[in-house]
Amino acid sequence: MxxxxxxxxxxxxxxxxxxxxxxxxxxxxxxxxxxxxxxxxxxxxxxxxxxxxxxxxxxxxxxxxxxxxxxxxxxxxxxxxxxxxxxxxxxxxxxxxxxxxxxxxxxxxxxxxxxxxxxxxxxxxxxxxxxxxxxAVPTTLIADLRHHEGATVTLQGWVVTTRSSGKIAFLVLRDGTGHVQCVFPKKEVAEGAWERFGELTQEAAVAVTGTVRADDRAPGGFELTASDVRMTAPSVDYPITPKEHGTSFLFEHRHLWLRSRKQVAIARVRHEVEQAIHDFFYARGFIRTDTPILTGSIGEQAGELFATEYFDLGQAYLAQTGQLYVEATAAAHGKVYCFGPTFRAEKSKTRRHLTEFWMCEPEMAFVDSDGNMAVQEALICYLVERALERRHEELKELERDLAPLERISGPFPRITYTDAIARLQAEGSDIEWGRDLGADDETALAKHYDKPLFVMNYPKEVKAFYMKENPDDPRTVLNNDCLAPEGYGEIIGGSQREDDHDLLLGRIKEQGLDPASYAWYLDLRKYGGFVHSGFGLGLERTVAWICGIPHIREAIAFPRQIHRLYP
RNA sequence: UGGGGUGUAGGUCAACUGGCAGACCGCCGGACUGUUACUCCGGAUGUUGCAGGUUCGAAUCCUGCCGCCCCAGCCA
Incomplete structure (x- = not known):
């Protein structure tokens, strides 16, 4: 697979x-x-x-x-x-x-x-x-320079750095498709160009005209022997210098930091992963159904939702998950997925949490927990493969060790929660059966494998009401977490859903939830209930793992955290 | 919400036991024909997070507040 x-x-x-x-x-x-x-x-x-x-x-x-x-x-x-x-x-x-x-x-x-x-x-x-x-004007892209060797072209972009040695000057230009060095020999450039070069500052927008030349000394293989330069917009005191900065400074200037090489690389890996997700499901006949952001009913548990006034209907909540809705659309299409932002008002301040993050949630009719994990396995393999194949340059820019990614292939090891507890206890942990696994526990389990690890069948008490009871061990449910290797922890949570109306209603009541809010959800079990399973893949966690970056806040352009709402 | 840490120039950080506010990067001026974090010479840059207290004297000690970072819980 x-x-x-x-x-x-x-x-x-x-x-x-x-x-x-x-x-x-x-x-x-x-x-x-x-x-x-x-x-x-x-x-x-x-x-x-x-x-x-x-x-x-x-x-x-x-x-x-x-x-x-x-x-x-x-x-x-x-x-x-x-x-x-x-x-x-x-x-x-x-x-x-x-x-x-x-x-x-x-x-x-x-x-x-x-x-x-x-x-x-x-x-x-x-x-x-x-x-x-x-x-807007005839402009050659830096990525296209290989096709223009010997030709005179005009590039538009932003100044990365300038260097001058009296009679020769260098400008590193970026235009969104790449970087190129433009060389200005003082004697050969157009009148006034040398002086205009002197006025360039970091991130000024410029148009450079010159001749494309292959050069072994150039990182991309090509350089521009410039004949003229024109500043189209100035940039005074650009705050992000080529020297090191602290994280809070960088996130306060996130709108500018996004231009930096590594941030560009991360954004492109994210883009690739998003596109790969769509390609993966499209090719397998899944229908994308978009779920609401503003919801009345509650996803999993109250208390950690962002609330807002909704006209005369009282409070609306920003969606924590699209899952309940994709369960409904799965009954219409069979195989569906949603992919969008989700919101958690949890006061989490760890490297693995954001208050706004993107999640891909497939839901499949007539698929059980085993089949669910098979799809997760195939998806993760495909995402890693796509990133390695098409974003090799970006991963290199990020200095990602590719060997652990190249080892990713199915099948992934599977272990039950009960076995995991036994193993942790054998290793000296004081964890007891019935307690949810913590971050340290996950890392301890995952370090034994160089592939993602499935941990299955958690205790009913620590999991959401909609998960189906395990017929082989009614203390547990038919769910799974998928733990990424290299200490990145949980990137997927999935389960087979409870498809029996009465059992589901019982679970809702057990957890102190209001059955009235879930009336429409219970309807799905009244009118042709069906075996179905699904999962949620956290995009930022996946991207952070593939990129090998320590904190997921860099895996999204404008992270929303408990203390950060700007820019 | 707990536990730990931290706050000094535009940035990253020093400043010994309480005794003249410093370095590098960046910025400004100059030199340099192949640099690529170029190099070299010169220059400007401060409400030491905020408010109070102790002291002859506070960046340093004390109290309160604020910001940020890390860890945990919750989860993707």
């Missing part, structure tokens, strides 16, 4: 454009600077299907965008205006171009089109904005 690779069926990955008529797929190795005079929307590329060509003619980028086509941006060096070429409509494969050069060195328009064996998302030769938006 694990390690099965892409959740998309293999057959869907075959290019369906006419570009692969040869039937041969090859990776693209040529250098392309699609900026030559021949680059015009009205000219079709040799080998393109007539249909795509027609689409290009008279079809501005926005029309192509609306129709879902892929567009590729390029810039005419003659007119300076961007032009757009539709390169594919339904393919999930990258379709890069090859170019030839004339003897004079000017890149000509693509002669032929080839399919590339890389997938659309991972292909290094498919810069993202080709399927995105048109830049």
């Amino acid at each position: 694990c390690g099965s690779g892409s959740p998309v069926p293999r057959s869907a990955g075959r290019p369906r454009t006419s570009t692969t008529r040869s039937g041969k797929s090859s990776s693209w190795t040529g250098r392309c600077a699609p900026t030559g005079p021949g680059c015009s929307p009205s000219r079709s590329a040799t080998g393109r299907s007539a249909r795509a060509t027609r689409r290009t003619i008279g079809a501005p980028w926005s029309a192509a965008w609306r129709s879902g086509s892929w567009v590729r941006a390029s810039r005419s060096t003659m007119s300076g205006t961007p032009c757009w070429r539709v390169i594919g409509r339904t393919s999930s494969r990258c379709i890069p171009t090859t170019c030839t050069r004339t003897r004079s060195g000017i890149a000509k328009r693509p002669r032929r089109w080839r399919a590339c064996s890389n997938s659309r998302d991972s292909c290094r030769f498919t810069p993202l904005h080709r399927i995105g938006y048109p830049p």
